[in-house]
Amino acid sequence: xxxxxxxxxxxxxxxxxxxxxxxxxxxxxxxxxxxxxxxxxxxxxxxxxxxxxxxxxxxxxxxxxxxxxxxxxxxxxxxxxxxxxxxxxxxxxxxxxxxxxxxxxxxxxxxxxxxxxxxxxxxxxxxxxxxxxxxxxxxxxxxxxxxxxxxxxxxxxxxxxxxxxxxxxxxxxxxxxxxxxxxxxxxxxxxxxxxxxxxxxxxxxxxxxxxxxxxxxxxxxxxxxxxxxxxxxxxxxxxxxxxxxxxxxxxxxxxxxxxxxxxxxxxxxxxxxxxxxxxxxxxxxxxxxxxxxxxxxxxxxxxxxxxxxxxxxxxxxxxxxxxxxxxxxxxxxxxxxxxxxxxxxxxxxxxxxxxxxxxxxxxxxxxxxxxxxxxxxxxxxxxxxxxxxxxxxxxxxxxxxxxxxxxxxxxxxxxxxxxxxxxxxxxxxxxxxxxxxxxxxxxxxxxxxxxxxxxxxxxxxxxxxxxxxxxxxxxxxxxxxxxxxxxxxxxxxxxxxxxxxxxxxxxxxxxxxxxxxxxxxxxxxxxxxxxxxxxxxxxxxxxxxxxxxxxxxxxxxxxxxxxxxxxxxxxxxxxxxxxxxxxxxxx
Amino acid sequence: xxxxxxxxxxxxxxxxxxxxxxxxxxxxxxxxxxxxxxxxxxxxxxxxxxxxxxxxxxxxxxxxxxxxxxxxxxxxxxxxxxxxxxxxxxxxxxxxxxxxxxxxxxxxxxxxxxxxxxxxxxxxxxxxxxxxxxxxxxxxxxxxxxxxxxxxxxxxxxxxxxxxxxxxxxxxxxxxxxxxxxxxxxxxxxxxxxxxxxxxxxxxxxxxxxxxxxxxxxxxxxxxxxxxxxxxxxxxxxxxxxxxxxxxxx
Amino acid sequence: xxxxxxxxxxxxxxxxxxxxxxxxxxxxxxxxxxxxxxxxxxxxxxxxxxxxxxxxxxxxxxxxxxxxxxxxxxxxxxxxxxxxxxxxxxxxxxxxxxxxxxxxxxxxxxxxxxxxxxxxxxxxxxxxxx
Numbered sequence: 026x027x028x029x030x031x032x033x034x035x036x037x038x039x040x041x042x043x044x045x046x047x048x049x050x051x052x053x054x055x056x057x058x059x060x061x062x063x064x065x066x067x068x069x070x071x072x073x074x075x076x077x078x079x080x081x082x083x084x085x086x087x088x089x090x091x092x093x094x095x096x097x098x099x100x101x102x103x104x105x106x107x108x109x110x111x112x113x114x115x116x117x118x119x120x121x122x123x124x125x126x127x128x129x130x131x132x133x134x135x136x137x138x139x140x141x142x143x144x145x146x147x148x149x150x151x152x153x154x155x156x157x158x159x160x161x162x163x164x165x166x167x168x169x170x171x172x173x174x175x176x177x178x179x180x181x182x183x184x185x186x187x188x189x190x191x192x193x194x195x196x197x198x199x200x201x202x203x204x205x206x207x208x209x210x211x212x213x214x215x216x217x218x219x220x221x222x223x224x225x226x227x228x229x230x231x232x233x234x235x236x237x238x239x240x241x242x243x244x245x246x247x248x249x250x251x252x253x254x255x256x257x258x259x260x261x262x263x264x265x266x267x268x269x270x271x272x273x274x275x276x277x278x279x280x281x282x283x284x285x286x287x288x289x290x291x292x293x294x295x296x297x298x299x300x301x302x303x304x305x306x307x308x309x310x311x312x313x314x315x316x317x318x319x320x321x322x323x324x325x326x327x328x329x330x331x332x333x334x335x336x337x338x339x340x341x342x343x344x345x346x347x348x349x350x351x352x353x354x355x356x357x358x359x360x361x362x363x364x365x366x367x368x369x370x371x372x373x374x375x376x377x378x379x380x381x382x383x384x385x386x387x388x389x390x391x392x393x394x395x396x397x398x399x400x401x402x403x404x405x406x407x408x409x410x411x412x413x414x415x416x417x418x419x420x421x422x423x424x425x426x427x428x429x430x431x432x433x434x435x436x437x438x439x440x441x442x443x444x445x446x447x448x449x450x451x452x453x454x455x456x457x458x459x460x461x462x463x464x465x466x467x468x469x470x471x472x473x474x475x476x477x478x479x480x481x482x483x484x485x486x487x488x489x490x491x492x493x494x495x496x497x498x499x500x501x502x503x504x505x506x507x508x509x510x511x512x513x514x515x516x517x518x519x520x521x522x523x524x525x526x527x528x529x530x531x532x533x534x535x536x537x538x539x540x541x542x543x544x545x546x547x548x549x550x551x552x553x554x555x556x557x558x559x560x561x562x563x564x565x566x567x568x569x570x571x572x573x574x575x576x577x578x579x580x581x582x583x584x585x586x587x588x589x590x591x592x593x594x595x596x597x598x599x600x601x602x603x604x605x606x607x608x609x610x611x612x
Numbered sequence: 613x614x615x616x617x618x619x620x621x622x623x624x625x626x627x628x629x630x631x632x633x634x635x636x637x638x639x640x641x642x643x644x645x646x647x648x649x650x651x652x653x654x655x656x657x658x659x660x661x662x663x664x665x666x667x668x669x670x671x672x673x674x675x676x677x678x679x680x681x682x683x684x685x686x687x688x689x690x691x692x693x694x695x696x697x698x699x700x701x702x703x704x705x706x707x708x709x710x711x712x713x714x715x716x717x718x719x720x721x722x723x724x725x726x727x728x729x730x731x732x733x734x735x736x737x738x739x740x741x742x743x744x745x746x747x748x749x750x751x752x753x754x755x756x757x758x759x760x761x762x763x764x765x766x767x768x769x770x771x772x773x774x775x776x777x778x779x780x781x782x783x784x785x786x787x788x789x790x791x792x793x794x795x796x797x798x799x800x801x802x803x804x805x806x807x808x809x810x811x812x813x814x815x816x817x818x819x820x821x822x823x824x825x826x827x828x829x830x831x832x833x834x835x836x837x838x839x840x841x842x843x844x845x846x847x848x849x850x851x852x853x854x855x856x857x858x859x860x861x862x
Numbered sequence: 863x864x865x866x867x868x869x870x871x872x873x874x875x876x877x878x879x880x881x882x883x884x885x886x887x888x889x890x891x892x893x894x895x896x897x898x899x900x901x902x903x904x905x906x907x908x909x910x911x912x913x914x915x916x917x918x919x920x921x922x923x924x925x926x927x928x929x930x931x932x933x934x935x936x937x938x939x940x941x942x943x944x945x946x947x948x949x950x951x952x953x954x955x956x957x958x959x960x961x962x963x964x965x966x967x968x969x970x971x972x973x974x975x976x977x978x979x980x981x982x983x984x985x986x987x988x989x990x991x992x
Contacts, residue, residue: 626869628865628866628868628869629867631869634869634871684880685880708871709871709873711868711869711870712869712871713866713868719866719868751962752959752962755964756957774873774876774877774883777873777876778873820890821950821954822882822883822886823882823886823950823953824880824882824886834953836953837953837954840950840954841953841954841955841956841957843954844954844955844956
């Protein structure tokens with residue numbers, strides 16, 4: 026095993042990880058940063074974000090309004106002091122990205138342009154056409170090359186944390202190209218490993234979004250918070266789940282059922298206006314828009330397509346010129362994957378899993394309950410998304426809290442005690458042996474079958490609408506998959522670039538994340554945000570469940586689900602109102 | 613997926629631990645209308661041979677992971693479809709001109725080093741505090757560089773460039789396109805720092821304008837235009853330095 | 863322990879692998895004919911300096927069938943060279959704007975043909991008129 030001694034390890038080279046790396050380098054250039062990513066950073070899933078990133082800029086807009094939209098959008102399950110910090114720092118980070126070269130779309134006078142987004146009271150979503158995530162990621166990656174103290178370990182797969190004396194002291198990683206094990210000794214570790222959309226069969230996520238960081242932290246006793254809240258994005262392509270950005274609706278696109286009817290008006294989101302009204306109709310929040318699809322589908326008002334039922338995302342009235350300016354990638358994708366010109370024909374779409382609101386529990390400073398471990402971005406639950414994330418809050422989150430994580434980790438690294446090399450060696454050896462055992466094990470289970478079984482169980486049991494029966498079935502299937510996991514037989518027993526081996530390790534993480542989601546969901550006997558039940562718990566129950574769920578790993582048993590209160594400082598719980606009655610301002 | 617037909621996929625295999633050179637292996641893969649070449653490879657890995665090695669991630673032609681040679685042409689496998697090759701067969705190879713790490717995965721480190729060498733970040737005239745707000749940049753100013761900022765680093769252009777294949781010292785299409793992207797940005801004044809890279813033997817002058825890089829670019833970046841515009845810029849730069857040895861490069 | 867052992871493929875015969883490369887080589891090969899034609903023209907100038915008899919002999923030699931074939935090939939090569947250059951010229955030019963609209967590459971290519979045609983007609987006019 027090779028040893029790398031460093032000050033701060035950052036796992037994940039997406040937006041949050043890169044922003045954290047830059048923050049460490051700027052806080053203290055003497056700290057050695059090891060940026061570990063299982064893919065070359067610009068392949069990270071941040072690249073696929075399309076619509077944009079929130080930040081209050083318009084004179085008629087306010088931080089209070091962004092705060093209100095976020096907390097109400099999250100069905101009051103948000104940590105209000107953290108949301109306060111978040112909205113106060115979004116714009117700053119957007120400007121910082123601009124200074125680093127991000128090609129934000131502009132108004133004619135050269136000022137930043139913003140667009141409408143679902144659940145937001147006014148236009149405050151900064152965008153770079155419909156490739157916002159792509160440009161943010163490449164801007165951060167290329168900017169990170171300026172900092173000599175940031176050392177990249179591209180295509181290094183993080184296998185485990187090294188925890189000694191209750192303190193995180195590094196990680197174990199596998200160099201993909203060789204299959205060699207590396208022990209990184211570090212005084213602070215940041216997880217920025219992204220989401221876990223791959224828990225589900227039809228998702229908008231990249232293949233790498235397998236919840237590695239969540240799974241690893243969970244196994245070390247770190248709490249996974251609010252895991253039952255899984256966001257379905259309402260407009261993805263049937264079959265593949267490829268994302269058609271909410272920006273389509275932000276620019277004025279319609280959702281219509283098979284009768285050409287804008288059905289969202291039947292789900293408390295009306296009235297129908299000729300031009301987009303914030304927080305109404307197609308600009309409703311994602312949970313409600315996806316739920317409306319479910320009802321339309323049940324009532325037979327969706328279209329049959331070869332890859333499943335769908336509704337139409339109609340952009341024709343926007344005109345080709347606007348589509349090419351604002352939504353060029355959507356046009357390109359519709360052409361490539363469907364053979365459709367959105368200026369001429371509507372795009373068939375249906376909901377697909379998009380985002381994990383929950384994640385590794387952190388405080389407002391991104392510290393987890395494991396000393397020395399920090400988490401930022403989608404893998405974390407810092408507390409801003411609650412039960413339903415608003416579109417364009419996650420790109421803002423990765424930079425706002427990526428920066429915090431970097432600064433906090435830098436501080437922690439300077440204050441950390443010396444590393445116990447002997448104990449870390451011992452821990453790392455154990456991780457290595459268990460990974461090698463997976464490589465060598467004999468059995469009768471095929472990796473792809475286990476993955477498919479897990480994904481189908483989650484879609485069927487822990488989908489847009491849930492019932493105890495369905496969730497229990499899902500939990501049982503997950504336990505069975507967990508048992509079968511020890512009997513997976515790999516075709517590939519070699520070490521160099523063995524992606525089958527790495528995939529089976531990932532599946533282990535994903536499976537733990539799935540279990541945390543399913544058990545957390547089963548025990549939340551209310552409906553809130555993205556967690557909607559059909560079995561007598563259709564209402565929000567603030568008395569019992571204005572609480573975060575906390576899933577803890579238990580050896581050889583289902584996760585233990587605990588709860589903690591929500592910190593409410595400014596905005597007491599109230600009804601979520603969208604459509605014509607929605608509050609447009611936060612005052 | 614609704615399966616209609618089968619297609620033969622021939623894949624170049626190379627394992628660094630056991631093989632002295634690559635060899636082909638053939639698989640039969642069922643496909644439907646919407647099955648991408650990438651999904652064909654995933655089918656092989658899931659069902660037929662778990663040892664087949666390739667990179668992929670986003671599935672929507674933006675992450676740049678899954679570039680390969682399909683019947684000799686560099687392409688993103690996620691946005692090429694098996695139906696386009698039926699009833700013929702496919703031959704899939706790793707991106708040309710790049711060393712093979714294993715099977716269809718190539719070694720990308722050379723490009724990553726080249727990218728780092730061009731100073732791919734804004735070098736501002738004077739440092740501006742975040743509190744001072746964003747730079748003003750009109751849509752017209754943005755358009756001067758935007759096309760070049762759309763490079764997804766998929767390396768198809770390197771697989772298309774025989775000059776790079778013959779001499780990997782050449783900085784290559786994508787790195788030069790990104791260099792031009794920063795030089796053309798109204799917020800950047802780093803051109804003088806980057807001109808030695810443009811002027812060098814391994815810079816634009818190693819390009820013989822084959823033009824295939826722009827042909828295969830999946831994002832319309834047109835790296836050939838970046839490289840060749842910089843030949844003009846390099847010539848002017850030389851001329852002005854010749855005329856006024858202590859003068860600026862503009 | 864595993865080590866990296868990247869395999870570098872040989873480049874021999876690269877230009878035959880792709881029709882695009884074959885055409886590229888053809889484009890590059892046109893320069894040979896253009897150069898030979900230029901040498902031949904230079905020789906003509908030389909004979910003019912030597913004297914009338916030498917120049918007349920050169921003119922006679924041009925009528926030889928082999929020379930006619932050579933001229934045909936050289937003309938084809940020059941045209942191909944011009945055609946490929948017209949196509950790539952927009953890549954080497956600074957981006958042109960008409961108002962706020964960028965002039966498309968294709969427009970620039972056609973503009974060159976137009977200029978080419980105008981100049982050709984003008985020269986023809988001078989030659990035939992003179």
